[in-house]
Amino acid sequence: MRALQYRTVGAAPELVDVPVPVSGPGEVLLRVTAAGACHSDQFIMDLPEDQYIYGLPLTLGHEGAGTVESWGAGVSGLQVGDAMLVYGPWGCGRCYTCAQGKENYCEVAATQGIKPPGLGAPGAMAEYLIVDDPRHLVPLGDLDPVASVSLTDAGLTPYHAIKQSLAKLVPGSTAVVIGVGGLGHVGVQILRALSATTIVAVDTSEQKLALALDVGADHALPPGEDAEVQIRDLTGGKGAVAVFDFVGAPVTTSFASRVVGIGGDIAIVGVGVGTVDVGFFSTPWDAEARAPYWGSRSELMEVVELARSGKIHVEVEEFPLSEAPAAYERLRAGTLRGRAVIVPDAHKAPL
Ligand code: NAD
Numbered sequence: 001m002r003a004l005q006y007r008t009v010g011a012a013p014e015l016v017d018v019p020v021p022v023s024g025p026g027e028v029l030l031r032v033t034a035a036g037a038c039h040s041d042q043f044i045m046d047l048p049e050d051q052y053i054y055g056l057p058l059t060l061g062h063e064g065a066g067t068v069e070s071w072g073a074g075v076s077g078l079q080v081g082d083a084m085l086v087y088g089p090w091g092c093g094r095c096y097t098c099a100q101g102k103e104n105y106c107e108v109a110a111t112q113g114i115k116p117p118g119l120g121a122p123g124a125m126a127e128y129l130i131v132d133d134p135r136h137l138v139p140l141g142d143l144d145p146v147a148s149v150s151l152t153d154a155g156l157t158p159y160h161a162i163k164q165s166l167a168k169l170v171p172g173s174t175a176v177v178i179g180v181g182g183l184g185h186v187g188v189q190i191l192r193a194l195s196a197t198t199i200v201a202v203d204t205s206e207q208k209l210a211l212a213l214d215v216g217a218d219h220a221l222p223p224g225e226d227a228e229v230q231i232r233d234l235t236g237g238k239g240a241v242a243v244f245d246f247v248g249a250p251v252t253t254s255f256a257s258r259v260v261g262i263g264g265d266i267a268i269v270g271v272g273v274g275t276v277d278v279g280f281f282s283t284p285w286d287a288e289a290r291a292p293y294w295g296s297r298s299e300l301m302e303v304v305e306l307a308r309s310g311k312i313h314v315e316v317e318e319f320p321l322s323e324a325p326a327a328y329e330r331l332r333a334g335t336l337r338g339r340a341v342i343v344p345d346a347h348k349a350p351l
Pocket residue numbers: 037038039040041043153157178179180181182183184202203204205208223246247248249251252268269270271272291292293294331334338
């Protein structure tokens with residue numbers, strides 16, 4: 001089958017032919033219907049060799065959707081052709097955290113070498129995908145896989161970050177979204193769907209600011225001192241109750257700490273190595289900063305329900321698998337509207 005693999009540190013990902021995988025005991029084989037391209041893929045492909053820990057060759061794609069093709073011994077309750085989304089942050093399923101569905105924070109995944117598809121295990125940018133356990137599948141029903149696949153990360157990750165701050169997002173409050181790309185443009189919609197907060201989007205790109213307004217932001221501002229002043233003005237000097245930073249660069253985390261208000265939250269979601277210096281004299285009283293990772297299994301179900309009810313959607317640019325390298329070039333250039341979604345080319349690899 002065809003697969004998009006990162007094969008050499010520092011090189012572009014390549015299309016290769018690899019054997020169709022066979023589901024082992026407990027596993028499910030999906031025929032891939034869609035896979036999303038995330039900035040995190042770019043991030044790991046930019047890492048120097050001594051920091052790269054995801055294995056080579058790596059089939060990319062941690063956002064996956066597919067139909068059930070077959071399964072290994074011990075799996076029951078599935079039917080061939082069932083349409084599924086893949087919950088990506090696989091955990092052990094048995095520790096205290098996993099027992100709550102929070103496999104994204106599995107206590108033993110790191111030590112037991114359990115890795116997400118596309119971030120260690122073979123990912124969804126291929127014709128077939130092995131899912132390690134049926135509990136990592138969420139039924140898609142009649143939702144379109146191309147439109148929905150990015151709910152698994154670009155939807156789930158902002159949802160998880162926003163839910164932690166939900167009690168603060170009361171009417172009259174203001175939330176700031178920094179970075180209106182794949183994650184951020186869904187984040188704006190989740191804020192709109194779950195709260196009455198005023199949403200201020202901040203992005204360096206004019207097109208992304210236009211997208212932010214299209215999907216429900218109340219204000220869209222380029223970053224900088226003017227934006228800080230405007231956020232102070234909009235909030236009557238109070239600052240934001242929550243700042244969701246989908247860039248996470250030093251310049252944005254320091255912006256976040258200057259626009260957050262007393263008791264406000266800063267969620268650093270972007271992996272841009274920025275930090276927030278929380279302290280009595282550096283941040284407003286009782287401000288909190290955290291760096292959430294992905295989301296829980298039940299949160300993915302909730303995100304799918306939000307999409308099913310039409311309250312959120314993912315803006316998608318579709319690419320055939322044979323043109324997936326071009327999708328990553330567009331991601332790097334910052335010219336995508338929403339998410340790039342990769343779809344296997346029409347022919348079906350023989351099993
Ligand atoms: P993306 O490339 O689609 O979007 C990034 C957006 O940020 C773009 O709109 C870009 O114009 C904007 N931007 C860049 N620099 C900026 C700046 N200085 N100020 C304001 N805006 C700026 O990326 P994405 O796929 O949405 O991912 C966003 C970030 O979240 C990445 O760092 C990614 O690695 C990370 N991520 C984290 C998790 C997690 O679990 N914490 C999960 C998925 C992705």
